[in-house]
Amino acid sequence: MERKFPKNVRQVGNVSDTPKIYVEDYVDTYLDQLRAQAKEEPTGALLLGENAVVEGQECVYITGAVRIEEVSEENGEICISDTAREEALRECGEYFPGRDVVGWALAAPGRPLVLSGSMVQIHEKLGLKKNSIFIMKHPEEDEEIYFAYKYHDLMQMGGYYIFYEKNPDMQNYMINTRKQIGVSPSEVVEDRAAKNFRSAVKEKLEAQEQRSNSHLVYLTSVLLVVVVLAIGISAMNNYDKMNSVQSSIETLSKSVQGGGGGEPAEGDVSVDPQADQQSASGTSGTASDAAGASDVSGSGGTASGDDAAAGGSGDEDSTPVIEEGESGEEYYTVQRGDTLDKISLKLYGTTDEAEAICKMNGLTDGNLIFIGQKLLLP
Secondary structure (H helix, E strand, O other): OOOOOOOOEEEEEOOOOOOEEEEEHHHHHHHHHHHHOOOOOOEEEEEEEEEEEEOOEEEEEEEEEEEEOOEEEEOOEEEEOHHHHHHHHHHHHHHOOOOEEEEEEEEOOOOOOOOOHHHHHHHHHOOOOOOOEEEEEOOOOOOEEEEEEEOOEEEEEOEEEEEOOOOHHHHHHHHHOHHHHOOOHHHHHOOHHHHHHHHHHHHHHHHHHHHHHHHHHHHHHHHHHHHHHHHHHHHHHHHHHHHHHHHHHHHHHHHHHHHOOOOOOOOOEEOOHHHHHHHHHOOOOOHHHHHHOOEEHHHHOOOOOOOOOOOOOOOOOOOOOEEEOOOOOEEEEOOOOOOHHHHHHHHHOOHHHHHHHHHHOOOOOOOOOOOOOEEEOO
C-alpha cells in the first residue's frame, strides 16, 4: 500500500531538510531506553522501516529497532564486530519480516555528539544507501542528533517527526527483549512520554469526533425544523382546501335540495313539486291550486306538502297526530301548514309552549320544520 503522511505527528526541531524523517513513537521510546542503559559502555541498534516518496517528497519511515549486542570503543573509535552485526540482522528478519534496514543508532558514554571516521565506515559497512539515517544520543544529557547519508557522507539534519500508528512487531520485540535492557514489561510497552503522547492523540481524536457529532446533530435539527415547517404549511393549505370543498358541497347541497323537491335546508324555500307543475301549466285560483302552493319556511315558518287541508289557506286547524314512543314519550307529527305557534295552540290552547317545543327538540330556528317531522312534546 502506498505510504501517506501520518495524521498524528509531533515535530522535533526544524524539519525543513530532505529527507523527511518519521520515527514511530514505540521506536523512539525504545531508543531512549537503550540510551539510559549506556552509562558505562556504548549501545547501538539497527533501524528498520522503509524509504518512500510521498507527494513528491523523499521520506524515511523508521518503524522498528533491534539492539546490537556488542558495541565497543577502541582508541576513541566505535567498533561493531561482524558477529554482532550478523546477529542483529538475524533478529531483524525474525521480528520485522519484510522491513528494510534504513539506518542505525548509537549511544556512547563520555563522547561528544560529534561524528568520527569510524561512524561513516560502520554506516557503509552495514550496506546502507542514500537517505539512510544515523542517530547519535547522549547517555548523560537529553540530547540527540540525526544524520542522513547523502553524497557519500553523513549530513546533520535539523529535526524529525514522531508519529503514532499500530506497531505490534515493535511491541512484541520490546516485550521479548526486556531483560536485556533491564526494564519491566509495563516500562517497555509504554513509558511516561509515550503515554502522554498517546493521551494527546486520543484527546485530539475524541475532540474531532465530538465536533463531527455536534455538526451532525445541528444538521439533523435544521432538517427537522424544515420538515415541521413544510408539514405545517402543507396542513394549512390542506385545511384551506378542505374548507373550500366543504363550502362548495354545502352550496351544491342547498342548490340540489332547493331545486330537487326534497326536504329544505336551513333558510331554503320548501317547494311542493305538484305546486310547481300546476304553476307551470298556468292554472290558479282553485282550492287544489292553493293546496299545491309552496310556502317559504324562512319567512312564514310553515311546513309544506300534499297533506294540506282544503281551502289552501293553511290557517285551519287539523287534527293533531300524537304518537307515544317506547319509553312513554309523546311525539307530534308535523302537518302541512304547521308552525310551532300553531302546534302549541293545537295541543295546549296557547302559543306559550312553542319555545319549549323548540328547546325540547334542539331546534336552532323554530321556523325550520318539515312535513312528517316528529317533534318530542314537553
